[in-house]
Amino acid sequence: xxxxxxxxxLTFTFVVAAICFVSSFARxxxxxxxxxxxxxxxxxxxxxxxxxxxxxxxxxxxxxxxPSVKKGGFIVGAQYGKGVMTCRSGAxxxxxxxxxxxxxxxxxxxxxxxxxxxxxxxxxVMNDGGARAVMKGKAKLGADASVAAGPVGRDAEASTSGNMxxxxxxxxRSRGVFGGLSLNGTTLGPDDGDNEKLYGKKVTGEEIFNGSxxxxxxxxxxxxxxxxxxxxxxxxx
Numbered sequence: 001x002x003x004x005x006x007x008x009x010l011t012f013t014f015v016v017a018a019i020c021f022v023s024s025f026a027r028x029x030x031x032x033x034x035x036x037x038x039x040x041x042x043x044x045x046x047x048x049x050x051x052x053x054x055x056x057x058x059x060x061x062x063x064x065x066x067p068s069v070k071k072g073g074f075i076v077g078a079q080y081g082k083g084v085m086t087c088r089s090g091a092x093x094x095x096x097x098x099x100x101x102x103x104x105x106x107x108x109x110x111x112x113x114x115x116x117x118x119x120x121x122x123x124x125v126m127n128d129g130g131a132r133a134v135m136k137g138k139a140k141l142g143a144d145a146s147v148a149a150g151p152v153g154r155d156a157e158a159s160t161s162g163n164m165x166x167x168x169x170x171x172x173r174s175r176g177v178f179g180g181l182s183l184n185g186t187t188l189g190p191d192d193g194d195n196e197k198l199y200g201k202k203v204t205g206e207e208i209f210n211g212s213x214x215x216x217x218x219x220x221x222x223x224x225x226x227x228x229x230x231x232x233x234x235x236x237x
Contacts (some may be wrong), residue, residue, distance in 0.1 A: 031102050031191075032218040038065035038084040038100075039222035041120045041173075046229040052122060053152060056169060059235035062087035062125035063189065063226065064134070066105055068118040079106040081121065081180040082191060086219075086226065087131055087209055089125055094233045097226045099215035101135065101205045107186040119174040123183070124150060126235075130167030133203040134188050142169035142184035149180030182230065 029037075042065055045051040057063070066083035084104045105121075126133045133145045141147040150169035172181040190205035199213045207213070208232035215223065 031194040032120055032216060034067065034102070034194075035084055035100050035198075035216065035218040035222060037067040037179055039225055041065055041067045041122070042222065042229075043225050045120075045122060045171075045173065045178060046225065048188050050152075051169070052171065053150075054229060056124060056150060057230045059233070060124040060126055060169075060230075061093040061128055061233065061235075062131045062134075063084040064103060064121075064123040064125065066121040066123075068120060082194065083121070083132065084222065085125075085190075085205070086222065087125070087135075088233050089209070089211065093131065093235060094127055097233075098209050098211070099213060100198075100219050100222065101208045102198055103134075103187050103188060104191040104194075105184075105186055119172050121181075121183070122171045123147075123188075124169045124171075125167065126169060133167070135190065135209060135234055136199075138187050138189035141170075141186045141188060147183050147186075149182045152178070152180055 007029055015166065027203045042052075042063070046054065046057070064083060064085045066081040068081075082102070082104050085095045085101040086099070087093060087101075089098045125134065130145045139145050145168055146166045147168040147170055148166035150171045152171070168183075170181055170183045171178065192202070192204075195205070196202050198216055198218075199208070201213075203213055
């Protein structure tokens, strides 16, 4: 009878360890630091042959950048990330890029894992419905909003020329390797606490998008990179 109990206790210990591992990273930096980090990730991935396809970005309503998402665990894997979402302004998402909305993501996986790994994620929100679903609160990708691995390389233009079914296209970069990766099961939503830190008052994701607050100084670099790479929404010419 003691063996099953020991297995339960061991699993519980690993779960707690994984949660503590992830939580320690969640407290690692400030919102303004993540805005700056997001700008750097975008700069490194946009406009290079092996990076983010500009033909896809030109048809996106919003961009979500999660720099250095941490994944760790032993038997139970845990994933937790924080980042930034910015959308093209206006009711029809055709204006200039909005002030940054601080975001958080979470997800879990079961399987043999060891150590930790940091991955950059970029998610392109391809239509208004997907954008509003994420801005309103926690959205589970694959359930509340459809998501698919984003096209890369020579197939990118062909993949986006037709009727795209997925509301979001997701990409990842780990150890220098960039490519499309589905994030089904991941939960995304505004980080109310970090938005309050960044703007000095309680503000919702929708209020930030609607221009209720001025973009912080830390967003200057991110806005410049986005405007340089994709100044117009070509999906709504």
